[in-house]
Amino acid sequence: MILEGSGLSLAGRLAGISARLEPGRITAICGPNGAGKSSLLQCLAGLLVPYEGRVTLGSADLASLHPRERAKAIGYLPQEGEIAWDVSVSSLVALGRLPHRDRGQAQVGAALVALDLVPLADRPVSLLSGGEKARVLLARVLAGEPQWILADEPLAALDLAHQLALLAHLRRAANAGAGVVLVLHDLTLAMNHADRVIVLDGGTKVADGAPGEALSATVIERVWRVPARWLGEPGARALVAI
Numbered sequence: 001m002i003l004e005g006s007g008l009s010l011a012g013r014l015a016g017i018s019a020r021l022e023p024g025r026i027t028a029i030c031g032p033n034g035a036g037k038s039s040l041l042q043c044l045a046g047l048l049v050p051y052e053g054r055v056t057l058g059s060a061d062l063a064s065l066h067p068r069e070r071a072k073a074i075g076y077l078p079q080e081g082e083i084a085w086d087v088s089v090s091s092l093v094a095l096g097r098l099p100h101r102d103r104g105q106a107q108v109g110a111a112l113v114a115l116d117l118v119p120l121a122d123r124p125v126s127l128l129s130g131g132e133k134a135r136v137l138l139a140r141v142l143a144g145e146p147q148w149i150l151a152d153e154p155l156a157a158l159d160l161a162h163q164l165a166l167l168a169h170l171r172r173a174a175n176a177g178a179g180v181v182l183v184l185h186d187l188t189l190a191m192n193h194a195d196r197v198i199v200l201d202g203g204t205k206v207a208d209g210a211p212g213e214a215l216s217a218t219v220i221e222r223v224w225r226v227p228a229r230w231l232g233e234p235g236a237r238a239l240v241a242i
C-alpha cells in the first residue's frame with residue numbers, strides 16, 4: 001500500500017512537505033542536522049501529528065487507524081533507542097510480535113538470523129555494545145514483519161559488514177513487497193543502496209528523485225555547503241570532498 005504524506009507542517013520543523021512513497025523500494029531521507037528528517041519520519045509513522053497536512057496508508061488516514069493495526073503495518077526504529085528492561089536479546093526481539101498477539105517464533109528466529117544475533121540470543125541486553133543494541137532494536141522491528149519499515153539512522157552504529165548485511169536484508173524485504181524508508185547521513189550509502197532519495201533542508205524538500213539526481217554534486221554543495229565529487233561506477237560510488 002502507498003504511504004503518502006501531503007502538505008505536512010510542524011511549527012519550526014516541517015514546512016508543507018509532501019511525499020508519495022511506494023512499497024517495493026528503498027527510499028532514503030537525507031539532509032543536514034536539523035533539516036527535519038526525523039520529524040518527517042515520525043509523521044509518516046503516525047507518531048507525530050502535523051498541525052497541517054495528513055498521512056495516508058492506502059485509502060486510510062493514518063490517524064484513523066487503530067494503534068495495533070498501525071503498529072502491524074508500520075515498524076518504526078527511533079534514532080536513539082532506549083531499552084527500558086534488562087531482558088534477554090530474544091525476549092526483546094519477541095516484543096516485535098506484540099501487535100500480532102502471537103509468539104511468532106519463526107519471525108523472531110528469522111530476525112535474529114538477519115541481524116546476526118543468534119550467538120547473543122540469551123544475553124541480557126544490558127551487557128551488549130552500542131552496535132549490538134542497535135541490531136537488537138532493528139531485529140525487534142523486523143520480527144513484526146511490517147509492510148513499512150521506517151528507520152532513523154539504522155546503520156550509524158553498525159560496522160561495515162553488519163551495515164551491508166542489513167542493507168541486503170532490507171533489499172530482500174523491499175523485493176518481497178515491503179516499503180523501506182531510511183534516514184541516512186551517509187550519502188555514499190544512500191547513493192549506492194537507495195532507489196530514491198529525498199533531500200530536506202530547513203524543513204522543506206529541496207530534491208527528490210533517483211540518487212544520482214537528488215544527490216548530485218550541485219545539490220550537495222548547495223545543501224551541505226561542501227564542494228564534492230562522486231567517483232566510481234553507479235552502485236559503487238564514493239564521495240570525495242574537494
Ligand SMILES: Nc1ncnc2c1ncn2[C@@H]1O[C@H](COP(=O)(O)OP(=O)(O)OP(=O)(O)O)[C@@H](O)[C@H]1O
Pocket residue numbers: 012013031032033034035036037038039040
Ligand atoms: N520536540 C521538538 N519541539 C520543537 N522543535 C523540535 C523538536 N524536536 C526537534 N525540533 C527541531 O526541529 C528541527 C528538525 O529536527 P529533526 O530532529 O527533525 O532534524 P533532523 O534532520 O532529523 O536532524 P539530525 O540530523 O540532527 O538528527 C530542528 O531545528 C530541531 O531543533
